[in-house]
Amino acid sequence: LSRMQSLLRMGKAEADIAIYYPFYGFPKSLMFENEHEEAFFNGELEEISGKKAFQPSSNSLSQLFHKEKDPKVSWLMALWPLVKELDQQGLTWIWVNDNYLKDARWDGAHILLGKTEVDLLLLPDVKQIHADAAENLSQLAGKGTKIISYGELPQAQREFQNFQEKDQRVQEAMQNIVFRSPILDPNELRNLIEGIFIPQTISYDDAYPFLRR
Numbered sequence: 001l002s003r004m005q006s007l008l009r010m011g012k013a014e015a016d017i018a019i020y021y022p023f024y025g026f027p028k029s030l031m032f033e034n035e036h037e038e039a040f041f042n043g044e045l046e047e048i049s050g051k052k053a054f055q056p057s058s059n060s061l062s063q064l065f066h067k068e069k070d071p072k073v074s075w076l077m078a079l080w081p082l083v084k085e086l087d088q089q090g091l092t093w094i095w096v097n098d099n100y101l102k103d104a105r106w107d108g109a110h111i112l113l114g115k116t117e118v119d120l121l122l123l124p125d126v127k128q129i130h131a132d133a134a135e136n137l138s139q140l141a142g143k144g145t146k147i148i149s150y151g152e153l154p155q156a157q158r159e160f161q162n163f164q165e166k167d168q169r170v171q172e173a174m175q176n177i178v179f180r181s182p183i184l185d186p187n188e189l190r191n192l193i194e195g196i197f198i199p200q201t202i203s204y205d206d207a208y209p210f211l212r213r
Contacts, residue, residue, distance in 0.1 A: 015094045125150055
């Protein structure tokens with residue numbers, strides 16, 4: 001076991017796509033969305049265990065405190081069909097936040113997010129992004145980094161101090177940040193991603209939500 005653990009630590013994390021997550025924290029109220037399906041959500045794999053990952057009761061205290069939908073949940077639910085599409089295409093993805101984007105690097109072939117290598121960065125209809133992260137991405141875009149915007153590009157940031165100046169920095173950075181115009185049609189996005197990553201070494205003949213390449 002110790003030898004296997006040592007071997008696993010020698011590997012390098014890789015993913016096909018990094019998806020920018022613009023919020024602080026992940027909403028636990030996502031578990032109450034009936035249409036949400038995710039492998040290993042809450043540590044359970046429904047296809048193996050035969051039971052739902054989470055079955056909230058009608059008198060759950062968490063439900064009482066989540067009568068209004070969290071904006072983060074609305075954003076995630078709107079994005080989730082695209083995420084499921086990536087899974088079904090056999091593409092791996094990770095979430096990435098401002099801290100990683102501020103320090104992201106380009107090695108000539110991959111985007112380096114800490115010790116993780118990714119091939120593509122997706123900005124999925126976000127309204128705000130940290131000014132430092134936006135400017136770093138603008139520099140990376142000039143070196144050949146693949147950055148796609150699905151929906152409108154962010155035009156502001158979250159901080160209040162000198163917010164007008166920082167908003168202007170974001171707007172200027174966004175002018176050079178994507179290698180093509182922002183995409184509004186999900187079919188167009190699907191075709192673009194297929195053009196980047198296909199042919200793939202592995203493909204699935206059906207939609208299996210628990211599979212990864």
